[in-house]
Amino acid sequence: MSSEEMIFNGKLEDLKWSDDNGNSIDNKDLNNFLEEKSKKNFQEAIEKYMPIGSVLKLKDKIGSFMIIGFKYKINDVEFDYLGIKYPEGVNKDINPIVFNHEEIEKIFHVGMTSNIQRKYNQELHGENTGFNMTL
Secondary structure, three states: HHHHOOOOOOOOHOOOOOOOOOEEEHHHHHHHHHHHHHHHHHHHHHHOOOOEEEEEEEOOHHHHHHEEEEEEEOOOOEEEEEEEEHHHOOOEEEEEEEEHHHEEEEEEOOOOOHHHHHHHHHHHHOOOOOOOOOO
């Protein structure tokens, strides 16, 4: 079981905290550590191929859009993202749209980041990490 899959059923004060290198940290330093980690995750996430669930404003488009897919092809033209109108989602009157990273004007929300998402992102960038993109 990976650390991302663990379930904790004890008391919060019983938790032992450590940084990315396995060094123990006390509760006093925990907030600083989490703040730095959050900044790092955000910086990674706003690079090309933002996480699924990210909500954005696009240049020359009205409203907000949420990312639901990557590298979507239409007539042999590949787009960075597949998105849907937010908060409406997909329905009979609203279809998904395609767009490229350069069209992002503003970020309202960054979708969930995890080690799995980071490996998938590396594969999207053409780096071979061994991540299986097929089910």
